[in-house]
Amino acid sequence: MNPVSLLLLGVLGLLVIFWIRSLSPKKRGKAVILIVLVIISLFVLLMALTGRLHWIAAIVAGLLPFAQKLFPLVLRLLPFVGQAYKYRQQTRKGSGNRSEVKTRIIAMQLDHDSGVMYGSVTEGPFAGKELGDLSEAQFIDLLQYCREQDTDSARLLEAYLDKRFGDSWRQDDPTGQRDEPSAGNGSLSIQEAYEILGLKTGASRDEIIEAHRRLMQKNHPDRGGSDYLAAKINQAKEVLLKHVVS
Template sequence: MPLTFIVIVAAVVAFVWLRNQPPAQRPQAILKLALLVGTLILLVLAVTGRLHFLFAFLAFLYPLLRRLLPSLLGGLMSGNTAGGGTRASAGNQSRVSGEILEMSLDHDSGTMSGRVIKGPMEGRELDNLSEQEFLELLRYCRANDEDSARLLETYLDRRFGDSWRADDQTEDQESGRAGSAGGPLTESEALDILGLEPGASRDEIIKAHRRMMQKVHPDHGGSNYLAARINEAKECLLG
């Protein structure tokens, strides 16, 4: 009974911890959890003298693991690159930053993720904010940094559609402003937006621009603001 109770409590704690992880980090969290559980099982088998059962089981699974392990390890490495603090490999992810927000766009899935880098909510991931916190953050961005406000509006549009605007009592009346970009881009910022490495060729820049515009073009339900920044990044790098 004590062992069963401990297992149930551990399972509940693991479930709550996993649910609180940002969606973009959940695959890595699941892998970490699986490794922890596997280690604990190994320790229990070693203490109880039943380790030979594990070896027999692994021998049975060896042909399957031999085929699947390389792809699993490859997925783990790519997931760690995207979720860590380093730049993702060229062509996989773009980053656009304002003074308050830093946003990433995955080229393959088209999903956006973001983090607050300045202000009262500094360090918070956008995936973890409540509806009220989104509106508070939006008001703060509008008062302090137009670029960050446009980024947050883009994120909210892609995540919630137009439904969030019904609760936005302070939405700007100047609709044309949504398509305007901020200040001039540096070469480093332009590379980040297109997901390229320094020294990218003209052909790579054009291909990255075309790929990004397919994801965020306003005609495809994308963002005027991001489309403007992507066009500006191309002009900056090719100019």
């Protein structure tokens, strides 16, 4: 394979990786399976076009005896694999690597490690839909609905759009409106503050400060983060530190 082809494959591979990382965890598994199926299909097509399809048949025939022996073993191991996966998911949920910010219309999550935001709509004409599934026109309609119904939801959605698209989406915003970067109208409950910082109930003062520092490294406005989210993170820290002191 010539260097140009290798370079193109490398660039394509990087684009695919970035695309997968931008998806919510629920969709990453399906995306990986789809990519694997596409690669296998292209490989089989290439072998057929080059007259080497019989090689695949020979390899499959050679592996059949081993597959017959391995299949019962795989069936016996499946329950253990399921338990290991469940344990891993439970560990992730309590690891403090994910923050949750909820408003009346939007439920948003932020992955601490990658900085990727993903969420869903909980109220209105797009209720039940994942933000990653919405088109550009639907985002603008949802933003208009949020501005009419709940200011906090509009600010949170703007933070998501800024994180995902930069400022380019604002060219399609018919009002050109930009909300003030406050943390919202209401005070945070202690539970909401824990969720925003991605901490378990009863976290220590040091854990609160560390979670705040880690989140602000990726969400500070001076580093391309969201004013609204930064204000929420600061507010959550203040609420929890007062709770710890008291």
